[in-house]
Amino acid sequence: MTDRRKEPRKTEENKITIQIASGELGPPTGKTVHALTQDISTGGARILTDAKFKVGNKLKLRLVLSKTHKVLELEGKIRWIKSVYQNELYELGVEFQAVHPDQTLLLLKHVYETGLIDEK
Numbered sequence: 016m017t018d019r020r021k022e023p024r025k026t027e028e029n030k031i032t033i034q035i036a037s038g039e040l041g042p043p044t045g046k047t048v049h050a051l052t053q054d055i056s057t058g059g060a061r062i063l064t065d066a067k068f069k070v071g072n073k074l075k076l077r078l079v080l081s082k083t084h085k086v087l088e089l090e091g092k093i094r095w096i097k098s099v100y101q102n103e104l105y106e107l108g109v110e111f112q113a114v115h116p117d118q119t120l121l122l123l124k125h126v127y128e129t130g131l132i133d134e135k
Contacts, residue, residue: 024054024061025126029081031062036073036090052078057122059091059110068093068107076109080125087118 029052050064060078068074076089095108114122 023126024056026054027081028052029055029060030079031060032077033062033064033066034075035068036075053106055122056126057111057114057119059094059108062107062109063099063104064107065104067105068096070094070096073112074109076111080121083121083125085121085125087121089114089118 031050031052033048033050034046048064048066050062050066053061053063055061055078070093072093074091074093076087076091078087078089079085080087090112091109092112093107094110097106097108098104099106
């Protein structure tokens with residue numbers, strides 16, 4: 016399988032809360048789901064959750080960066096979903112949307128300055 020990622024990723028668990036902004040399936044609009052990132056880049060994150068979502072759902076995200084404890088309020092869109100444990104846990108591929116330049120700078124510093132960037 017070809018890696019289509021645009022940005023380098025950093026394997027790391029960060030606390031993230033998710034609220035669905037739109038979409039027919041998934042947790043009710045406005046319900047908060049607590050999850051963890053598995054990896055992160057300036058363009059998106061792979062998130063592990065026990066909640067069901069739908070590809071294309073638009074999300075409101077609150078990401079707490081583990082090393083710096085900085086909090087980012089982001090918008091995202093689910094690009095892919097993978098069941099990882101008998102439909103009890105799911106990986107979500109989330110692309111960040113309309114990221115403010117200050118947030119991009121924080122993500123860049125976090126990914127590059129704290130090290131551990133994945134080679135592939």
